Amino acid sequence: MKTSRLALHLLAPALMVGCASSTASTRPTEPTPTTEVAATPAAPSGYGYSEDEPIHVGGGVDGEMEYLEHLRGPQGQKVRYERRGSCCFFESKESPFGSGMLDVYDVSYDGLAQPVTLYLNMYELKEPRAPEGFTLD
Numbered sequence: 001m002k003t004s005r006l007a008l009h010l011l012a013p014a015l016m017v018g019c020a021s022s023t024a025s026t027r028p029t030e031p032t033p034t035t036e037v038a039a040t041p042a043a044p045s046g047y048g049y050s051e052d053e054p055i056h057v058g059g060g061v062d063g064e065m066e067y068l069e070h071l072r073g074p075q076g077q078k079v080r081y082e083r084r085g086s087c088c089f090f091e092s093k094e095s096p097f098g099s100g101m102l103d104v105y106d107v108s109y110d111g112l113a114q115p116v117t118l119y120l121n122m123y124e125l126k127e128p129r130a131p132e133g134f135t136l137d
Contacts, residue, residue, distance in 0.1 A: 046131065046132055047129070047131050047132070048118045048119060048120075048131030049116065049117065049118065049119070049131060049132075050119060051087060051088040051102055051119050053119075054088075054102050054119040054120060054121040055067065055118065055119065055120050055121065055128055055129075055131065056121045056124045056125055056126035056128065057120050057121065057122060057125065057128050058094070058121075058122065058123065058124055058125025058126075059122065059125065060122050060123075061122060063122055063125070064103060064120050064122050067120065067128055068081050068105065068107075070136050070137050071107070071130065071134055071135075071136060072109070072130075072134065072135045072136065072137050073109035073110070073111065073112065073133075073134065073135070074133060074134065074135060075111075076135065076137070077109035077110050077111060078109065079107050079108065079109045079134070080107070080108050080109065081105045081106065081107045081108075082105065082106045082115075083103060083104070083105050084104045084105065084106055084117070085103075085104055086101040086102060086103055086104065087101060087102055087104055087119075088101060088102040088119070089101050090102070092121075092123045092124055094123040094124045094125075095123040100121070100122070100123040102119045102120060102121055103119070103120045103121075103122060104117060104118075104119055104120075105117070105118050105120065107134075116133070118131060
């Protein structure tokens with residue numbers, strides 16, 4: 001039986017301890033297992049920079065990819081991103097399982113001294129905006 005890519009993404013949180021990971025700046029072709037990511041203690045606080053204030057992109061993995069493709073540096077620089085994994089279990093009526101985990105991305109752009117860590121919620125959609133230091137095109 002052939003399983004669709006969408007079905008794999010919907011079932012992955014229930015079937016795996018970790019979640020898919022990608023080292024590319026584009027959507028991965030096949031998910032690979034990873035371990036849960038611990039929050040970065042020195043990360044800046046505020047919208048998108050912490051598990052307490054994630055970016056609510058909705059739309060599953062596709063919603064995350066679309067958001068990241070429109071995220072830009074402060075002068076319009078294209079961003080690079082790498083998915084580190086998942087963290088921060090939470091209950092969600094928007095998730096088909098009643099709960100979810102945040103996805104954690106390291107994001108950088110030309111001119112940024114070191115990558116920053118952003119937290120995305122693929123289950124719940126709220127008006128996404130750019131975190132401090134970024135813009136959306």
